[in-house]
Amino acid sequence: MRIGELAARSGVTAKTIRFWEATGLLADPDRTPSGYRDYEPEAVDRLEFIRHAQTAGLTLAEIRQVLAISDEGNPPCHHVTELIHLRLTDLDRRIRDLTATRQRLRHLAERAAIQDPAACAGYCVILRPGATTS
């Protein structure tokens, strides 16, 4: 199967397939005599696996690691488990950060609601330094 068909079957664009290959997520495929990439049907599974791992929040770098272990014939479960916990910790931190920013913004929104626009001389009163440090 050529790259176009693989793209159609997997829902991953040909561009992205080449990109994944170039960045080490996919092995170099066989080539037809004229140089076209020639895939086995199993390639679809690998693409779906990558997409799936992505939606689980893993980065391509992490997926690459998992696949490398897998490709060496080792069960990657232990590594995957570690990765998942790392990701969870990271995610929690990011959510905390965003929530803190959200708090600051809500604070500003409240200020904005009671502020007289005419009072905005110089730099805007709403955003003026000191507004959220108190």
Added chain:
Amino acid sequence: MRIGELAARSGVTAKTIRFWEATGLLADPDRTPSGYRDYEPEAVDRLEFIRHAQTAGLTLAEIRQVLAISDEGNPPCHHVTELIHLRLTDLDRRIRDLTATRQRLRHLAERAAIQDPAACAGYCVILRPGATTS
């Protein structure tokens, strides 16, 4: 005052000051006869304002808009208020997305805990497609 002193006073690196100038957040400053940037003391306020707006979660593009309105002598409060609400909406969506991803990861972590590593033939069972679609 030259750029080094401004940097020291504001806590913004000279590199960043030049970057902000190049991207339209700061007006072109006066120059000494030898070509050095020469700032008014008020420049510190502007830098602090930008940093402050940044920690409130606004992007440089948004801050640029606010400053442009401000620089034209108009009170930017209305625009700022809109911006804040836009950011809040955006932030809420991002937090929701991350939380959903977190849920998926927790699901996977549970699967991982009860999984026999030896069962990881082919692609890892934990991450195998279908694992989180149920």
Added chain:
DNA sequence: ATAAACCTTCCACCACACGGGAAGGTCAAG
């Protein structure tokens, strides 16, 4: 025979907010 659809490589670019470092000019102190 020829047009359309498909494939190849390579190079560039998107957002985002800078940082590193080269090559050179300027200024104050010792």
Added chain:
DNA sequence: CTTGACCTTCCCGTGTGGTGGAAGGTTTAT
């Protein structure tokens, strides 16, 4: 007079996950 700190512009690199397009070769259908 020279050393060192400071300044200038300029270009490249960072990380993430790709997308767009040019220039050219191949296959397939009519």
